[in-house]
Amino acid sequence: MRSLFTHSLTLRVLSFAIVFGIWEYLGRVPISPAFPTFLETMSALGSMIADGSMAAVYPATFQPLLIGLVISSILGIACGVFMGLNHKAEWFGAPVFIVLQSAPLAALIPLLTFAYGIGLTSKIITVCIMSVPVIVLNAYTAVRHTPVSMIEMGESYLGSRRQIIMKIIIPSASPVIYAGLRLGAAMGFIGAILAELLITPTGIGDLITYNQSIAEYEKMYAAIFSIMVFAVIFIEILERTEYLFFRPDKRVTQ
Numbered sequence: 001m002r003s004l005f006t007h008s009l010t011l012r013v014l015s016f017a018i019v020f021g022i023w024e025y026l027g028r029v030p031i032s033p034a035f036p037t038f039l040e041t042m043s044a045l046g047s048m049i050a051d052g053s054m055a056a057v058y059p060a061t062f063q064p065l066l067i068g069l070v071i072s073s074i075l076g077i078a079c080g081v082f083m084g085l086n087h088k089a090e091w092f093g094a095p096v097f098i099v100l101q102s103a104p105l106a107a108l109i110p111l112l113t114f115a116y117g118i119g120l121t122s123k124i125i126t127v128c129i130m131s132v133p134v135i136v137l138n139a140y141t142a143v144r145h146t147p148v149s150m151i152e153m154g155e156s157y158l159g160s161r162r163q164i165i166m167k168i169i170i171p172s173a174s175p176v177i178y179a180g181l182r183l184g185a186a187m188g189f190i191g192a193i194l195a196e197l198l199i200t201p202t203g204i205g206d207l208i209t210y211n212q213s214i215a216e217y218e219k220m221y222a223a224i225f226s227i228m229v230f231a232v233i234f235i236e237i238l239e240r241t242e243y244l245f246f247r248p249d250k251r252v253t254q
Helices: 002-028 038-050 053-085 087-102 105-116 120-144 148-156 161-198 203-213 217-245
Strands: none
Touching: 002 038, 038 053, 038 217, 053 087, 053 120, 053 161, 053 203, 053 217, 087 120, 105 120, 105 161, 120 161, 148 161, 161 203, 161 217, 203 217
16 A cells, blocks of 8 residues: 555656646747746745735635535535435436536626625635536435445345435445535636636735736746645545545555
């Protein structure tokens, strides 16, 4: 297991090195005057961290993001599990969430602004409409694909409906549900940035827009890079949590 973990870590480091190397090369060509090198972007990121401008904007971004993700997780898992367990709910809800997942939800942001203003509520709803369909459909699919043989085994041992759901269906579905949470979190980060770009220029979105307007492209890319790093870290934490609580067979012994 240790060698597997080391191999996986080596591949991740190598993949990052390749991507950053290509970024540096393309910046030096350059492919565009507005495309800085990786080293220039990292230098700008360091200066923004040092002067406090980066830390100052993140509370405004994280507030609607975290609230929206908590609401999306609770609502999405509950709806998905209910749809998976109830055929009538499936017939009614599945088409709705399939349409929502494929629709250009960013186009709804002006309507949200008109209905709820430019405050926190609109930003939270934006995060939710980006995250919820993914989480619901993954939870629904996970529950619907619980092995029939496991359910029949529970029934043969005279397990109640509640016991079968809590001890067979939910544990069996948890890996796919967690995969949906990770995808939903990624969509939530996109929704949070879209909200800041299209509703109110606050937080990291404001930092991106401002530096673009004054042609400080190194700082603009540094701001984009920082939110990507936070998204990767957050999703990695979700994955580790899944392994810790629901998939001990996949847990890496270090």
